Amino acid sequence: MNGIVDTIKNVLKETDLVLGWTTDPVTGVATPARFHDEKEAEQAVFDSTCAHNLAVHLPRLKDSRVGIVAKGCDARSVIELIIEHEVQREQLAVIGVGCGSLLDVKKIWRRYGYGVAIKDRDDSLLIGGEQVNRDEFIQRKCHGCLEADPDIYDVIAGEVTGEIPTDTVRPHPLHDMFVSLTPAERRSFWREQFSRCIRCYACREVCPMCFCRDVCIMQTQIPRWAGGAVDAKQSEMIQLIRVNHLAGRCTGCGECERACPVGIPLMLLLDEQNHAIEEMFAYGAGASLKARPPLLVFDVNKDIWGKG
Amino acid sequence: MSGGDIKLVGFLCNWCSYAGADMAGTSRMAQPAEMRIVRLPCTGRVNPLLVLKAFQEGADGVLVSGCHPGDCHYNEGNYYAHRRLELLSRMMAVYGIEPERFRYTWISASEGARWAETVTGFTETIRPLGRLNLAGGGARDDDHHQGPAAGSASPAEKR
Ligand code: SF4
């Protein structure tokens, strides 16, 4: 079993580049990086600050042989992209890494100051030299972790444990409050939330399944689904577009909400939709290479919901 | 239109429900007048975003109606539609729209009476709910090249 650096060096013998992480010299936490040769690969790391889902880059690398380092959740995106023919299995070398849950670096920085030293050891988390309760600083998505080890890989770097790292499945922090609201109150809630949206489109750009790029209907003029005005109504519309387009395709990787610079709780929408999809079709996106997205098919005998 | 009046939109397939509605009309069956009908080739063409966009632009209720399962003019359009429309109806409350404001039904060309009943029942469900007011608090789509209107309040204030 090899460490991340050696594994990437090996994979580079058969690929044009490898998508992985390196340590950002300013902040000391991981940042995405591309490795093209052995020398660059020396800089590779994998630690609990590697939150980014690198699968988002795959649809833009259709003509390359690509190696990608993937955690369990990232692997679901890779699978979904293969199902949707955005990448070919043959062009990929997936380097699986076992994940012991990730840290919410933004939360740590907000609490302890930007760039504060983070030392994550197996049994303790040290922030600026002070021992803290690690559980408090875990990425939100890790509390609903479905697979800590990738379901698709060519080679494993480091160790996989076969265990889900967090024993606590927690709903979205706003979930309980949200479900207690009436529809009219939810309407106001969303208008309030979307009044903060700056239309940066980070939620779309960071989503592995939003690969339409310059033909995304959020911005097409004909037809014009959403107006160009940056206001709550139009920003809500772009999110309705996204949620609908992600139906049966969203793997719940949480990147959209993690990337939103103004903290709009987008996962409230996607969690609810994923839940409905699971209830209706017993389907979870990215779980299996053999699956067909549920809205692309129908089943006359099973599709009975007592309506019509 | 006065503030209390509701606006309903119906997306009807050409082959069954539109013909059924037409029959209700030509047979002079009594039916409420709040519904605006948009004729589409098939419910399979009903992008759920059409429904959501209708709400965003001022609809207070949206009804989608097509051929009965098994009777689709294109054989399977309404089967695909069924999945999408059911998901949409489950998501309505999450978006902050009372689920009653959205309905989908199957009505054939010969069911004029059933259309009249459906549209009457639907209208009567929406009336007590009143206006949705989702169109408020933001520019209309076609306004945006003029920039924000002078003195317009921020979306939060306007609500
Ligand atoms: S919508 Fe969000 S959670 Fe779903 S796949 Fe895209 S980035 Fe991940």
Ligand code: SF4
């Ligand atoms: S919102 Fe829809 S059109 Fe835009 S990138 Fe995502 S899936 Fe594509």
Ligand code: SF4
């Ligand atoms: S990331 Fe947030 S602020 Fe940016 S467009 Fe998406 S919802 Fe709006």
